[in-house]
Amino acid sequence: MLTSYLPVVLGLLILYSFVMGRRRIRVAADAQAVRPHSQFGYYGLYVALWCGLPALIVVLAWLMFGPVIVDAVVMSSLPDQVTAGLDSAKLGLLEAEIKAIAGGVVFGEPSAAVVAAAERLNSLRGISSTAMFVVVVCVALGAIAYSRRRVAPDFRARNKVERTTFWLMVLCSVIAIVTTVGIVLSLLFESFRFFQLVPFWEFLFGTTWDPQMPIRADQVAAEGAFGALPVLAGTVLISVIAMLVAIPVGLLTAIYLAEYAPGRVRASVKPVVEILAGIPTIVYGFFAVLTVAPWLRQMGAAIGLDVAPNSAMAAGAVMGIMIIPFISSLSDDALHAVPQSLRDGAAALGATRRETIIQVIFPAALPGIVGGILLAVSRAIGETMIVVMAAGLIANATANPFEAVTTVTVQIVTLLIGDTEFDSPKTLAAFALGLMLFVITLGLNLVALTVTKKYRERYE
Amino acid sequence: MNEATSHAGSVSVQHAHDVTGMPTKVHAREVTVHYGEKQALFGVSMDIPANSVTAFIGPSGCGKSTFLRCINRMNDTIDICSVGGRITIDEQDIYDPSLDVVQLRARVGMVFQKPNPFPKSIYDNIAYGPRIHGLVRSKSDLDGIVESSLKRAGLWKEVSDRLSEPATGMSGGQQQRLCIARAIAVSPEIILMDEPCSALDPISTAHIEELIDELRENFTIIIVTHNLQQAARVSQMTGFFHLGKLIEYADTGDVFQNPQHSMTEDYITGRFG
Ligand SMILES: Nc1ncnc2c1ncn2[C@@H]1O[C@H](COP(=O)(O)OP(=O)(O)OP(=O)(O)O)[C@@H](O)[C@H]1O
Ligand SMILES: [Mg+2]
Numbered sequence: 106m107l108t109s110y111l112p113v114v115l116g117l118l119i120l121y122s123f124v125m126g127r128r129r130i131r132v133a134a135d136a137q138a139v140r141p142h143s144q145f146g147y148y149g150l151y152v153a154l155w156c157g158l159p160a161l162i163v164v165l166a167w168l169m170f171g172p173v174i175v176d177a178v179v180m181s182s183l184p185d186q187v188t189a190g191l192d193s194a195k196l197g198l199l200e201a202e203i204k205a206i207a208g209g210v211v212f213g214e215p216s217a218a219v220v221a222a223a224e225r226l227n228s229l230r231g232i233s234s235t236a237m238f239v240v241v242v243c244v245a246l247g248a249i250a251y252s253r254r255r256v257a258p259d260f261r262a263r264n265k266v267e268r269t270t271f272w273l274m275v276l277c278s279v280i281a282i283v284t285t286v287g288i289v290l291s292l293l294f295e296s297f298r299f300f301q302l303v304p305f306w307e308f309l310f311g312t313t314w315d316p317q318m319p320i321r322a323d324q325v326a327a328e329g330a331f332g333a334l335p336v337l338a339g340t341v342l343i344s345v346i347a348m349l350v351a352i353p354v355g356l357l358t359a360i361y362l363a364e365y366a367p368g369r370v371r372a373s374v375k376p377v378v379e380i381l382a383g384i385p386t387i388v389y390g391f392f393a394v395l396t397v398a399p400w401l402r403q404m405g406a407a408i409g410l411d412v413a414p415n416s417a418m419a420a421g422a423v424m425g426i427m428i429i430p431f432i433s434s435l436s437d438d439a440l441h442a443v444p445q446s447l448r449d450g451a452a453a454l455g456a457t458r459r460e461t462i463i464q465v466i467f468p469a470a471l472p473g474i475v476g477g478i479l480l481a482v483s484r485a486i487g488e489t490m491i492v493v494m495a496a497g498l499i500a501n502a503t504a505n506p507f508e509a510v511t512t513v514t515v516q517i518v519t520l521l522i523g524d525t526e527f528d529s530p531k532t533l534a535a536f537a538l539g540l541m542l543f544v545i546t547l548g549l550n551l552v553a554l555t556v557t558k559k560y561r562e563r564y565e
Numbered sequence: 566m567n568e569a570t571s572h573a574g575s576v577s578v579q580h581a582h583d584v585t586g587m588p589t590k591v592h593a594r595e596v597t598v599h600y601g602e603k604q605a606l607f608g609v610s611m612d613i614p615a616n617s618v619t620a621f622i623g624p625s626g627c628g629k630s631t632f633l634r635c636i637n638r639m640n641d642t643i644d645i646c647s648v649g650g651r652i653t654i655d656e657q658d659i660y661d662p663s664l665d666v667v668q669l670r671a672r673v674g675m676v677f678q679k680p681n682p683f684p685k686s687i688y689d690n691i692a693y694g695p696r697i698h699g700l701v702r703s704k705s706d707l708d709g710i711v712e713s714s715l716k717r718a719g720l721w722k723e724v725s726d727r728l729s730e731p732a733t734g735m736s737g738g739q740q741q742r743l744c745i746a747r748a749i750a751v752s753p754e755i756i757l758m759d760e761p762c763s764a765l766d767p768i769s770t771a772h773i774e775e776l777i778d779e780l781r782e783n784f785t786i787i788i789v790t791h792n793l794q795q796a797a798r799v800s801q802m803t804g805f806f807h808l809g810k811l812i813e814y815a816d817t818g819d820v821f822q823n824p825q826h827s828m829t830e831d832y833i834t835g836r837f838g
Contacts, residue, residue: 448642450744453670453675454747455670
């Protein structure tokens with residue numbers, strides 16, 4: 106296929122245009138015996154950008170719209186008696202069948218019209234890709250021809266190149282933003298559809314969560330089986346347990362590292378603690394299910410306590426271990442950022458090291474520490490793997506850490522696993538839960554950001 | 566006393582008593598300081614009179630701060646720093662292993678080059694020292710100490726109505742006076758000041774110089790400064806350091822008008838340094 110050579114051809118053209126632009130300005134400068142406005146390389150870059158960017162835009166546009174147009178042409182060329190009386194879903198099926206046949210996968214005995222359409226699809230696709238190759242190469246050559254004529258000693262190539270790279274960077278950051286906005290919008294949109302089936306307040310404050318029960322949409326609202334409260338309670342319980350483990354351990358680690366450890370120890374211990382953050386969460390999941398949960402059960406049995414095989418405690422404790430490095434590392438940074446002059450000031454007043462840390466260093470670093478903790482909390486709330494493996498599936502609004510609970514993330518996983526229909530409330534509920542999670546973590550992150558920002562303005 | 570030390574040192578000890586008429590507060594003999602392998606102070610000996618202002622001058626890196634920090638053992642906080650020789654305050658050896666550094670630093674306050682208020686309220690900054698040393702029984706006692714310290718530092722009028730505001734919101738000069746008030750609040754006997762005015766404008770500097778002159782009544786003040794006029798204005802005794810040695814130590818008038826050592830003369834007339 107011709108198109109597979111396109112990247113190579115385009116690459117060579119770009120390289121050529123760079124070399125050509127640079128040589129051209131050198132020759133022109135020598136001929137007129139003047140110093141060009143910009144360095145030689147800028148003229149090369151200028152021509153190369155002209156060669157590459159429009160061609161790239163054409164390729165992207167072609168890839169995006171080409172197939173859509175081809176499909177539309179094929180579908181509209183189907184004989185009327187084939188499409189007559191088909192609704193959009195059936196038409197979609199038909200289109201999928203044509204595409205499958207075009208790809209060489211034949212189910213049953215398709216009608217002649219469909220086979221013909223598949224052949225037409227294949228030939229149109231071939232034409233489209235050849236046309237793309239030709240058009241792209243023409244665009245690149247045209248752009249080279251246009252831009253090379255502008256290469257002259259008084260042409261401000263540097264300014265053009267700088268401006269173009271500026272816009273390229275803007276474009277890249279826009280892509281990130283647009284993607285985020287798109288995801289949020291789709292969350293909002295699907296959640297909205299969900300709230301048309303299940304009232305918003307019922308979702309938010311309902312106390313029963315049993316998404317498996319409803320079979321028809323009209324039963325759902327009647328039974329109120331989509332109350333997110335018990336699920337949210339599970340998330341809160343597990344996050345609280347995780348923070349109870351992570352905050353003391355993480356903070357004391359940070360204080361040791363920042364205030365007591367000799368430089369050599371700090372330099373080696375800190376990365377080791379940070380490795381904890383690099384362990385895949387599924388490994389923590391094993392650890393929770395296979396080690397911590399049985400151990401908790403044994404302990405519970407020994408003192409006459411009934412511990413469920415899947416307990417909030419096991420999941421929460423392991424999650425706490427996972428987020429220790431978030432807290433210890435960020436708090437250590439915050440403590441380290443407290444100027445030495447404050448330590449000296451306190452020491453000169455006769456404060457002991459402990460007094461200095463508790464009364465001067467810690468309060469000064471508190472905003473940074475709080476920021477770190479909030480980030481860790483949102484991490485805990487969004488964590489999925491450990492709780493899927495260790496926490497349980499049944500929604501259970503309890504404060505007993507030894508019972509099984511479920512969390513928002515676990516429910517999203519179970520809602521979307523297996524056969525799903527895209528407009529059943531069960532599937533849509535996943536979006537609503539996702540939205541809820543997003544709002545909570547967004548809120549926490551916003552608080553964390555504001556607090557840390559305030560902290561930056563603190564000294565000086 | 567070692568023969569190798571500068572004679573200026575021993576001569577000046579006599580001067581000290583002559584000029585200020587005050588008893589010796591800090592008595593240093595043969596003080597040496599090493600930072601790791603590097604020696605920063607070579608046998609410094611001096612007697613610093615009580616209730617007077619003693620200024621240390623000398624070119625950058627000559628060991629003024631190092632010596633100052635020996636007097637409240639702030640050098641202890643630097644791992645690689647080791648101090649030799651003998652320093653006594655009121656006849657008590659401050660490097661005696663049985664001495665409590667916390668107690669020492671309550672007696673010897675320090676003000677740093679850059680104002681370093683704690684990121685707390687103005688009130689809490691002053692109250693910090695009295696609180697950790699358990700100097701007060703009641704809130705009203707503490708209020709009293711805060712007020713009197715701020716008054717002595719000449720800051721009361723400016724801040725009396727905003728004691729609960731963060732100290733970091735004050736101007737540089739105010740912050741430095743706050744740090745002085747914070748040092749005063751624990752009622753030390755000696756206040757060490759390491760270039761306290763170098764980050765301040767002339768007006769704030771004048772404020773602090775006045776303040777130092779008033780504080781002399783109740784405290785022994787030792788100040789490091791690069792500003793020779795300032796040393797001449799505020800101090801009664803002046804010590805000139807060079808390359809880790811105390812070259813000349815005498816009453817301020819003599820050092821500036823009639824220096825015994827040619828190096829001192831060169832320095833104060835601006836010929837080197
Ligand atoms: N923490 C330290 N570690 C290693 N060497 C140090 C340390 N502090 C000071 N020194 C060295 O000790 C010597 C004396 O330094 P010191 O700070 O006492 O000079 P100074 O007279 O106060 O200078 P300045 O007027 O610039 O403040 C210098 O050579 C310096 O490099
Ligand atoms: Mg110094």
